[in-house]
Amino acid sequence: MPRYLLLSLVLMLPPAFAEQTTPATSDHDLAYSLGASLGERLRQEVPGLQLQALIEGLQQAYQNKPLALSQARIDAVLARHDEQATAAAAQSQVEQALAAEKRFMATERGRAGVRELSDGVLMTELQAGNGAKPKAGGRVQVRYVGKLPDGTVFDQNNQPQWFKLGSVIEGWQTALPEMAAGSKYRLVIPSAQAYGADGAGDLIAPYTPLVFEIELLNVAD
Numbered sequence: 001m002p003r004y005l006l007l008s009l010v011l012m013l014p015p016a017f018a019e020q021t022t023p024a025t026s027d028h029d030l031a032y033s034l035g036a037s038l039g040e041r042l043r044q045e046v047p048g049l050q051l052q053a054l055i056e057g058l059q060q061a062y063q064n065k066p067l068a069l070s071q072a073r074i075d076a077v078l079a080r081h082d083e084q085a086t087a088a089a090a091q092s093q094v095e096q097a098l099a100a101e102k103r104f105m106a107t108e109r110g111r112a113g114v115r116e117l118s119d120g121v122l123m124t125e126l127q128a129g130n131g132a133k134p135k136a137g138g139r140v141q142v143r144y145v146g147k148l149p150d151g152t153v154f155d156q157n158n159q160p161q162w163f164k165l166g167s168v169i170e171g172w173q174t175a176l177p178e179m180a181a182g183s184k185y186r187l188v189i190p191s192a193q194a195y196g197a198d199g200a201g202d203l204i205a206p207y208t209p210l211v212f213e214i215e216l217l218n219v220a221d
Contacts, residue, residue: 045085094197097207101191104149104209108188121171122188123178126213131181134219139164140176141218147211154203154210160217169194176216184215 042049060067067074108114108122115123134140141162146155165173171189179185191197191207199206 046081094207097205100149101207101209105188105190108211114188117174117178119170119174119193120190121175121193123175124186125183126186127182127184127215129180129183129216131183131216132219133178133180134165134176134216135221136177137164137166137221139220140216141220142176142214142216144212144214148204149209149211162220171210172212172214176214179214179216181216181219184213187212187214 042054056068059065069077105120105122109116111122111124113124117123139162141160142157143160144155144157145153147153165176168176169189171187171193174193175185175187175189189210189212191209194210195204195206195208197206199208204210
């Protein structure tokens, strides 16, 4: 046999050998894989689960044997678990939102020229004014742009607009009386002085601080 032909046959052996020795999927491997996948998910979603009770319920249901609990009890237990899981997820989201707000406000508080009011609103003068200041129950004429912490614009009014001071969010109610007509300020308003835990529809998520650039054009009683 020519040497080059023998070498070709040798090079072909490993793939052929691999094909012959690769085991087919067995019933055991399938069952084990399903169990491993289920176990991984349950470990993440339900830590501390009683595995013996899990196996007992799985075995009885799979083998169509009488169950140790009534269907009504099973439904009630699972419904209660879903409620607790939903509440825990919601609490986690709240905690994450509050932590993000705390970090954002701390960063903003460290900016040059920032003045903090008693309610936590941060004010930075962008343009001085020498006109009258708004009074409680009065009206204000403003131009403004409102942004989320990431810079997304959620509201903007380039045309002068009148508002009653008592009709705007609390952060505006405390900040605008500190401004003189003709001035322009950058306001950073904590969520508690804006839309709080409720948010504002799809535009503003709960516990979101807001950033405004407000130009106070005029005031009236």
